[in-house]
Amino acid sequence: MYVFSYWLSFGISIMARFLASDPLWIQTGVRLYQAQGMWARLYGWHVFTYPQHALYFAHCRAVQGIGLKQPLWVVFVDREGRPLRTWQRLQFVCSCWDKRAHGVIETAISNTKKRHQLWMALAQHGIAQTIPWRVNCFGQRRCDK
Numbered sequence: 001m002y003v004f005s006y007w008l009s010f011g012i013s014i015m016a017r018f019l020a021s022d023p024l025w026i027q028t029g030v031r032l033y034q035a036q037g038m039w040a041r042l043y044g045w046h047v048f049t050y051p052q053h054a055l056y057f058a059h060c061r062a063v064q065g066i067g068l069k070q071p072l073w074v075v076f077v078d079r080e081g082r083p084l085r086t087w088q089r090l091q092f093v094c095s096c097w098d099k100r101a102h103g104v105i106e107t108a109i110s111n112t113k114k115r116h117q118l119w120m121a122l123a124q125h126g127i128a129q130t131i132p133w134r135v136n137c138f139g140q141r142r143c144d145k
Helices: 002-020 023-028 039-047 112-125
Strands: 032-035 054-058 063-066 072-077 083-088 093-097 103-107 129-136 141-143
Touching: 032 039, 039 054, 039 129, 063 103, 063 112, 072 112, 083 112, 103 112
Parallel strands: 032 054, 032 129
Antiparallel strands: 054 103, 063 093, 072 083, 072 103, 129 141
16 A cells, blocks of 8 residues: 555656646646657647647648648747747638748637637747657557656
8 A cells, every 4th residue: 555655646746747847738728749750740630639738740831621620720830939820710621831930739729818828828938848649550549648
């Protein structure tokens, strides 16, 4: 029993330290997952299982909405993660791009206040911390936490 409670408290302290070091999570309650690998970048929002959070694509200047079920809020960011431009409602037949962008953040958050909080946190801190998110070619999702 003692060993279990020790490991439980150790895990909780690590998670608390992780959350305390992420300014986006503190200010907005939104976690930023980074799509890693070819399949995660290809499938993108179609198989992303955390609609209350955001998905970050590094080294990306354009997005397309083919096959989307709901409109997305898209933020183009520079190398430091500071916002450059937004696209309010990316529909299923649209595409958008920004030649100055270094990455793109996509989210389905419909609350305008929460989106504004995310924009302000990005403007202040940039992209401080991301959680890797992968999809293999058979559609199985993995999230390394």
